Amino acid sequence: MSTAALRAGAGSSTAVRVRGVEKSFGDVRVLRGVDLDVAAGSVVALLGSNGAGKTTLVRILATLLRPDAGTASVHGLDVVAEAAQVRHAISLTGQFAAVDDVLTGRENLSLIARLRHLPDPGAVADDLLARFGLTDAGGRRAGTYSGGMRRRLDIAMSLVGDPAVIFLDEPTTGLDPQARLDVWATITRLAAGGTAVLLTTQHLDEAEHLADRIAILHEGVIVQDGTLAELRRLLPPATVEYVEKQPSLQDVFLALVGPTTGTPTPDAPAREDPS
Amino acid sequence: MSTHAVSDTAALTGRSLRHVLRSPDTIVTSVVTPIALMLMFTYVFGGAIETGSRGSYIDYVLPGILLITVASGVAYTSYRLFLDVSSGIVERFRSMPIARPSVLWAHVLTSLVANLAGVAIVVAVALLLGFRTGASAGAWLAVLGMLALFTLTLTWIAVIAGVGATSPDGASGIGYVLIFLPFISSAFVPTDTMPGPVAWFAEHQPVTAVVDTIRALFAGQPVGSDIVVALAWLVGVLVVAYLAAVATYRRRIG
Numbered sequence: 001m002s003t004a005a006l007r008a009g010a011g012s013s014t015a016v017r018v019r020g021v022e023k024s025f026g027d028v029r030v031l032r033g034v035d036l037d038v039a040a041g042s043v044v045a046l047l048g049s050n051g052a053g054k055t056t057l058v059r060i061l062a063t064l065l066r067p068d069a070g071t072a073s074v075h076g077l078d079v080v081a082e083a084a085q086v087r088h089a090i091s092l093t094g095q096f097a098a099v100d101d102v103l104t105g106r107e108n109l110s111l112i113a114r115l116r117h118l119p120d121p122g123a124v125a126d127d128l129l130a131r132f133g134l135t136d137a138g139g140r141r142a143g144t145y146s147g148g149m150r151r152r153l154d155i156a157m158s159l160v161g162d163p164a165v166i167f168l169d170e171p172t173t174g175l176d177p178q179a180r181l182d183v184w185a186t187i188t189r190l191a192a193g194g195t196a197v198l199l200t201t202q203h204l205d206e207a208e209h210l211a212d213r214i215a216i217l218h219e220g221v222i223v224q225d226g227t228l229a230e231l232r233r234l235l236p237p238a239t240v241e242y243v244e245k246q247p248s249l250q251d252v253f254l255a256l257v258g259p260t261t262g263t264p265t266p267d268a269p270a271r272e273d274p275s
Numbered sequence: 276m277s278t279h280a281v282s283d284t285a286a287l288t289g290r291s292l293r294h295v296l297r298s299p300d301t302i303v304t305s306v307v308t309p310i311a312l313m314l315m316f317t318y319v320f321g322g323a324i325e326t327g328s329r330g331s332y333i334d335y336v337l338p339g340i341l342l343i344t345v346a347s348g349v350a351y352t353s354y355r356l357f358l359d360v361s362s363g364i365v366e367r368f369r370s371m372p373i374a375r376p377s378v379l380w381a382h383v384l385t386s387l388v389a390n391l392a393g394v395a396i397v398v399a400v401a402l403l404l405g406f407r408t409g410a411s412a413g414a415w416l417a418v419l420g421m422l423a424l425f426t427l428t429l430t431w432i433a434v435i436a437g438v439g440a441t442s443p444d445g446a447s448g449i450g451y452v453l454i455f456l457p458f459i460s461s462a463f464v465p466t467d468t469m470p471g472p473v474a475w476f477a478e479h480q481p482v483t484a485v486v487d488t489i490r491a492l493f494a495g496q497p498v499g500s501d502i503v504v505a506l507a508w509l510v511g512v513l514v515v516a517y518l519a520a521v522a523t524y525r526r527r528i529g
Contacts, residue, residue, distance in 0.1 A: 062370040064528075087372040098363035102294045114286040115373045117279060157367070 015040045015165050015196030016061060020070035022220075023056055030056045032220030033070065038213075040164070043187060043197040045211035047204065052217045054200035055095065058167045061198070062092040074165050091163040095170045097154040101143030105134050105153050108142055109160060116161040128156040132186075148179030155186060166190065168199040172206060177250055178257065184210055280374035287368075287381030294355060295389045305348040306393045308454070310400050313340045316463060317404060324464050330494065333406045337398075338489035339462020342482060343454055344397045345390050345426050349433040350450025352386040356437030357446035365528060379434060379524060386430040387423060394422055408493040418492050424509045425485055429453055431516035439523045456482045481508035 016038035023031040030053040038044045048054045059065040061072055063083040072079045075089045099108050106125045113121035129138040132152045137145065142153060151171065158166055168187070172180045187210055191197050201207055207214050208228060215225040224231060247255075295301060316324075317333045326335045359365045359382075368378050398406075410418070433449050440446035459473065460466070460482035466474045477483055484505035491498045 064366060064369055084372060087370060090370065092367065092370040094363045094366055096363050098367040100290065100364060102297050103290065107290075107293070111286060111290055112371070115283060115368070115371055117282070117372075 013039065016044075016072075016074055016198060018057070018061070018070070018072045021057070021060060021067045021072055022069040023053070023060065023065065023067050029220055031060075031067070034217070034220070034222055036215055036222055036225065038165070038196045038198050040196045041191055041194045042212040043191045043199065043210050044213045044215060045207035046198060046200045046215050046217055047202070047207050048200070048217035049202065053220055054217055055169055057217070058092070058169050058198070058200060062090060062167055063087055064092075089163060090165045090167065091158040091160075092167045093154055093158045093169065093171060095173060097147075097150040099142045099145075099150055099153050099157065102141060104139050104141055105129060105145070105149075106138040108153060108157060112157045112160040118161055124160055128159060132156045146179075148175055148182065151175055151179065151183060152186075155183065159190075163195070165196045165198070168197065170200055170202065172201070172203065177253055180206075279372075280377060283373045284377040284380050284384070287377055288384045291355060291381055291385040292388060295351075295385060301351045302348075302389060302393050302396070305351065305390075306344055306396045306400075308347050309340045309344040309397050312343060313337070313397070313401065313404070316340075320463075326465060331405060331407075333401060333404055334408070334493065335490070336463060337401050337406055338486045338493065339457045339460065339482075340401070341394050341397060341422060341489070342425060342457050342462065342485065344393050345422065345429055346453035346456070347450050348390040348393050349386055349426070349429045349453065350447040351389070352382055352430055353433040353437035353440065353446040353449050354443060355385075356382050356434060357440050357443055360438060360527065369528060376521075379520065382434065382437075383427065383430050386433070387426050390426045390430075391419075391423065409495045410493050411495070414492040414495065417498075418489050421485060421489055421492075421505065424506070424513070428509045428513040428516060431513060431520050434520040435516060435523050438520065438527050456480065457486070460486055462486045481505065481512065484508060 014037050016036070018034055018036040021031055021034045022029070034053075034057060036044070036046075036057075046054050046057065056065065060067050061074060061079060063079050063086050066080055074086045077086045077089065079086050100111070103111065106122075106129060109125035109128050110121035113124040118124055125138070126135075129135045132155070134149065134153060134156070137149060142150060145153065155168070155171065158168075171187070172183050175183065184206070187197055187199065191212070199206075199210070211228070213225065213227055214231060215222050217223075224234065313333070313336065316336050324332060324335075326332065356379075359378075365378060369375070432453070436449035437446050440448075457463070459469075460477050460480060462482060466477040466483065468474075469477055484501050485508070487501040488498050488505045491501065
């Protein structure tokens with residue numbers, strides 16, 4: 001497919017296209033010819049162990065690194081030759097919540113809106129605060145936020161200006177189970193709205209839960225790429241066994257803590273003191 | 276892209292000025308050392324130092340104290356830049372469609388504002404301690420320009436440290452190095468009282484020319500060739516530091 005055709009069909013087809021990308025740091029060949037596609041409105045999970053090169057690939061796609069060989073395009077735009085235009089179409093949420101601790105949540109969002117040259121930064125900020133349940137915390141410095149709130153703010157900052165493609169590098173690392181579910185719900189909503197999401201993760205359940213397609217990056221190449229059903233078919237057909245279903249610790253935790261945060265378990269009854 | 280260079284720099288400068296305003300202790304701590312030095316040199320050592328000029332010792336020492344104020348202030352620029360780089364916020368900015376130089380320029384402009392505020396505080400304290408000058412408005416303006424250029428030069432050196440450092444201590448350590456230069460110059464004692472090699476270094480390092488220029492401006496005397504030497508030094512170092520800072524930034528951030 002020619003670039004022009006790709007660009008013309010960008011709305012419904014490939015949002016991210018990676019072909020033969022290689023990247024070395026010194027003698028270490030991190031990426032050895034990666035091929036990957038992400039369709040618009042879909043979630044692709046990039047799985048891999050620590051040091052597999054997931055972050056390197058995301059940084060190349062986010063125009064922060066140049067590939068040594070191969071091509072990568074976002075929305076039909078080459079990430080090297082047309083980096084400036086690519087930046088209009090993408091948004092990156094890194095491994096560590098890159099929010100400004102000194103600014104309030106609202107100021108963080110309106111700063112990004114100003115940098116994306118949107119007409120009414122304040123309104124954009126208020127809208128996103130509401131969507132992410134941060135309206136009450138909007139006037140507080142981000143440095144006072146919990147880990148889950150910081151991550152929500154971080155992802156909200158990535159959504160300023162409605163970029164067509166979002167890269168999420170380990171978006172749920174360090175989050176408690178409830179905050180993790182909140183982030184998952186956000187990602188699902190994003191894809192339903194037509195955004196292409198490429199997320200990296202080490203959590204297999206996360207990929208299983210969220211991704212339309214799963215790509216496994218191992219030793220610098222994508223060793224498998226497909227839907228969960230396709231990946232399952234790679235193994236011999238399942239044999240039916242009956243096993244007792246024990247609730248997982250996550251089931252127990254969520255049952256105890258409840259789906260809404262902020263309801264503290266009552267303490268032991270206060271001791272009556274007659275005096 | 277360059278059409279947004281000004282608005283992007285303004286947005287990011289507003290951000291880092293907020294950092295300064297919300298931690299005013301950074302301005303206070305950067306003026307504490309110079310004020311303490313000024314008190315010590317004026318009331319403890321000053322009486323024993325023969326400056327060869329007619330004014331009081333505080334008139335003699337203030338130019339050097341102002342340079343020390345700037346030297347201790349730019350360490351915060353290193354520190355803030357280091358935090359921005361290590362927290363990933365620079366990475367976020369660089370993946371956005373913003374004018375690339377604006378990330379560094381915002382820190383540099385913030386440094387300029389914060390350091391000139393620090394300088395104003397130190398001058399106010401000096402006036403309380405008996406500093407007097409008959410400098411004209413033009414001379415004051417020249418002093419301001421000299422200090423602004425000095426701040427820009429030191430700030431770009433601080434940017435190299437901030438971007439290249441691997442720890443916050445490494446980033447702010449540049450301040451200790453820069454603070455030392457005024458001591459081996461004409462800032463506190465005339466250079467001809469120093470032993471040969473030290474005097475030679477003091478005579479030929481940029482701080483002496485800058486100090487002598489500012490001192491002459493305050494005293495209402497002709498600046499002579501000092502100002503040419505001072506400007507040549509500052510602009511020269513500024514250009515080298517700027518190029519090195521940008522190169523370090525490219526190498527570090529990719």
